[in-house]
Amino acid sequence: MRTLYLALKYLAILLWSSFVVFPFLWALSTSFKTANGVTSGATYLPWVDYEPSLLGWESLFGGAGGINIFGPYLNSVIVTVSASVVSLVLGTLAAYGLSRFRFRAGFVKNGDITFFFISQRILPPIVLAMPFFLMLQTLGLLDTLPGLVIVYIALLLPIAVWVMVDFFNNVPRELDEMAWLDGCNPIQTFLRVILPNSLPGLVVAGMFCLIFGWNDFFFAFTLTFTNTQLLPVAIVSLNSSVTPWWALSAACLVSVAPLLLLAFLAERFLSRGNLAGAVR
Amino acid sequence: MAEIHLEQLAHSYAPDAPERVYALQPLDLTWQDGETYALLGPSGCGKTTMLNIISGLIRPSEGRVLFDGRDVTGEDTRRRNIAQVFQVPVIYRSMTVAQNLAFPLVCRGLPRARIRQRVGEIAELLGLSTFLKRPARELTADQKQLISLGRGLVREDVSAILLDEPLTVIDPQMKFELRKKLKQINEAAGVTMVLVTHDQNEAMTFARTVIVMNHGRIVQSGEPQELFECPATEYVGTFIGSPAMNFLATVPREGRREVPDLGLGLSVPKGEDARSGTWTLGFRPEHVFAEGDGWPLRGRIRRIWFEGVEQVLEVEAGETVFRAKLDHARVRTGESVELRIAPERLALYRDGQRVGAGYD
Ligand SMILES: Nc1ncnc2c1ncn2[C@@H]1O[C@H](COP(=O)(O)OP(=O)(O)O)[C@@H](O)[C@H]1O
Numbered sequence: 286m287r288t289l290y291l292a293l294k295y296l297a298i299l300l301w302s303s304f305v306v307f308p309f310l311w312a313l314s315t316s317f318k319t320a321n322g323v324t325s326g327a328t329y330l331p332w333v334d335y336e337p338s339l340l341g342w343e344s345l346f347g348g349a350g351g352i353n354i355f356g357p358y359l360n361s362v363i364v365t366v367s368a369s370v371v372s373l374v375l376g377t378l379a380a381y382g383l384s385r386f387r388f389r390a391g392f393v394k395n396g397d398i399t400f401f402f403i404s405q406r407i408l409p410p411i412v413l414a415m416p417f418f419l420m421l422q423t424l425g426l427l428d429t430l431p432g433l434v435i436v437y438i439a440l441l442l443p444i445a446v447w448v449m450v451d452f453f454n455n456v457p458r459e460l461d462e463m464a465w466l467d468g469c470n471p472i473q474t475f476l477r478v479i480l481p482n483s484l485p486g487l488v489v490a491g492m493f494c495l496i497f498g499w500n501d502f503f504f505a506f507t508l509t510f511t512n513t514q515l516l517p518v519a520i521v522s523l524n525s526s527v528t529p530w531w532a533l534s535a536a537c538l539v540s541v542a543p544l545l546l547l548a549f550l551a552e553r554f555l556s557r558g559n560l561a562g563a564v565r
Numbered sequence: 566m567a568e569i570h571l572e573q574l575a576h577s578y579a580p581d582a583p584e585r586v587y588a589l590q591p592l593d594l595t596w597q598d599g600e601t602y603a604l605l606g607p608s609g610c611g612k613t614t615m616l617n618i619i620s621g622l623i624r625p626s627e628g629r630v631l632f633d634g635r636d637v638t639g640e641d642t643r644r645r646n647i648a649q650v651f652q653v654p655v656i657y658r659s660m661t662v663a664q665n666l667a668f669p670l671v672c673r674g675l676p677r678a679r680i681r682q683r684v685g686e687i688a689e690l691l692g693l694s695t696f697l698k699r700p701a702r703e704l705t706a707d708q709k710q711l712i713s714l715g716r717g718l719v720r721e722d723v724s725a726i727l728l729d730e731p732l733t734v735i736d737p738q739m740k741f742e743l744r745k746k747l748k749q750i751n752e753a754a755g756v757t758m759v760l761v762t763h764d765q766n767e768a769m770t771f772a773r774t775v776i777v778m779n780h781g782r783i784v785q786s787g788e789p790q791e792l793f794e795c796p797a798t799e800y801v802g803t804f805i806g807s808p809a810m811n812f813l814a815t816v817p818r819e820g821r822r823e824v825p826d827l828g829l830g831l832s833v834p835k836g837e838d839a840r841s842g843t844w845t846l847g848f849r850p851e852h853v854f855a856e857g858d859g860w861p862l863r864g865r866i867r868r869i870w871f872e873g874v875e876q877v878l879e880v881e882a883g884e885t886v887f888r889a890k891l892d893h894a895r896v897r898t899g900e901s902v903e904l905r906i907a908p909e910r911l912a913l914y915r916d917g918q919r920v921g922a923g924y925d
């Protein structure tokens with residue numbers, strides 16, 4: 286009975302993981318193909334099914350008809366990381382305030398303010414494109430890194446606030462009260478007691494910010510021209526009249542690699558029992 | 566250290582509601598400096614609310630809190646210098662045991678060496694010395710509660726230490742030890758201690774003054790002996806003591822109230838009408854004895870059980886059932902017995918309130 290259960294469990298896990306892993310393997314295999322390898326039906330194994338070539342990878346590093354991926358890569362890292370850090374810091378502060386202090390301005394209360402933050406993400410992005418474009422243009426920040434960072438903060442802040450409000454609401458108030466009794470003022474309470482206990486929430490919020498920031502194509506595309514290119518835009522620019530599947534596959538792997546690494550690290554961190562409750 | 570005075574204090578968690586529901590009914594109360602108190606009462610009677618008002622975690626909806634005559638009602642918790650231990654252990658998960666214990670002192674900027682010394686002393690007292698370097702989150706629930714307790718005890722200059730049922734999660738042997746240690750600390754440092762509990766034994770053994778609460782009201786406060794001997798209400802008599810106090814139904818007879826089945830009764834005090842209201846005759850099972858001078862209690866033994874080395878007899882006489890606690894009576898279930906009670910041990914309760922006792 287138990288063996289059967291285990292067998293079924295592992296079968297399910299195996300099926301699911303192949304479902305998840307297969308696209309990556311497929312992309313990996315495709316990245317070493319050439320036009321011939323791609324169009325001559327499904328082939329899987331290099332040297333056996335098809336002759337591997339480095340054409341796809343070369344086109345990422347200044348090869349013929351390709352791009353130099355370093356510049357956009359660095360841009361993406363700078364924009365995503367700085368916007369995420371700023372959003373996380375501001376968002377965490379805002380979230381702690383919203384979770385612990387009561388605000389009131391007429392009929393506007395804590396819940397409404399929280400919803401106001403989240404509502405930024407409910408708008409379809411296209412609605413925001415024009416205002417953002419005009420604002421950046423007026424400020425002379427179109428097609429610059431600072432401009433993109435500002436826009437990304439506007440996009441990521443709601444996520445950070447949302448995740449952290451939910452997190453803080455689940456941190457028992459007794460922890461704050463204990464800190465007051467021990468002699469902390471509100472800022473010390475936050476910095477010395479609540480924040481060190483909030484690492485899991487910060488990790489999750491940070492993950493979300495990095496993923497959403499890294500993956501954005503729409504604003505990276507509409508708010509830049511040629512000077513400041515982010516990775517997703519650079520990858521799309523690889524495309525031409527003949528779709529270079531090998532180059533796109535290689536680019537896709539390169540662009541998804543840091544997220545995979547991040548997810549892996551976060552998973553290790555969270556599974557170390559850091560997610561357990563703060564009291565008891 | 567301070568004398569704490571609650572003046573015309575009342576609290577409602579929903580003060581704006583049309584029908585005000587009080588978690589704490591209006592009351593006046595003084596906590597003497599350096600005393601030990603036990604706050605006794607069932608769940609939901611307002612004990613935690615009272616402590617939270619003293620420590621400033623809750624602003625009372627009415628009345629004032631005075632420390633040595635100084636009004637602190639609007640003052641923040643951290644300025645009141647109160648130590649409080651909650652019912653559930655609260656620990657700082659990101660810190661070690663030593664850092665947890667040191668935190669209240671670190672926050673107040675004590676010198677390093679002094680902090681180390683105090684933490685050592687408290688850890689020794691609570692048996693946490695071997696765990697000092699361990700992350701606090703790795704300890705068991707009762708050890709965590711000891712840490713909570715330790716953080717409450719580590720400061721020497723606190724106005725009062727409020728203990729909100731801190732011993733619930735701790736096993737009975739350890740509980741006993743801890744109560745003893747708390748008393749030692751109280752005697753050594755002369756710091757006011759308030760122990761909230763719903764365990765009457767804990768209350769009676771720990772405190773010089775026991776305060777019994779029910780439904781947000783203080784029902785009676787006094788020394789343990791006084792509460793035991795002269796419960797002000799039927800509620801206190803039932804709540805304190807095991808088995809509970811006997812309260813027997815009575816009928817009026819010529820200005821007296823009598824238990825017809827026992828032929829036992831007392832005159833009602835002057836000015837009271839023996840015919841109106843519900844009157845009961847109360848006496849402690851412990852005050853019943855087997856032989857000697859006293860009024861007789863005759864009946865048939867329904868049941869016998871032991872509490873410690875003592876025997877509890879459940880005796881029935883007609884419609885009336887009462888309990889007696891005796892050292893060792895050589896009796897068996899079903900037998901008829903004649904027990905005795907000293908008349909001054911009897912008291913009359915009218916509508917649940919003590920109105921007179923013995924011969925008066
Ligand atoms: N935060 C709160 N909001 C509303 N009602 C509360 C709150 N805390 C306690 N109460 C109510 O106040 C009463 C007293 O509660 P409490 O002081 O916690 O009692 P105890 O500590 O004696 O068990 C209870 O009826 C409880 O339901």
Ligand SMILES: [Mg+2]
Binds near residue numbers: 609612613652729
């Ligand atoms: Mg309570």
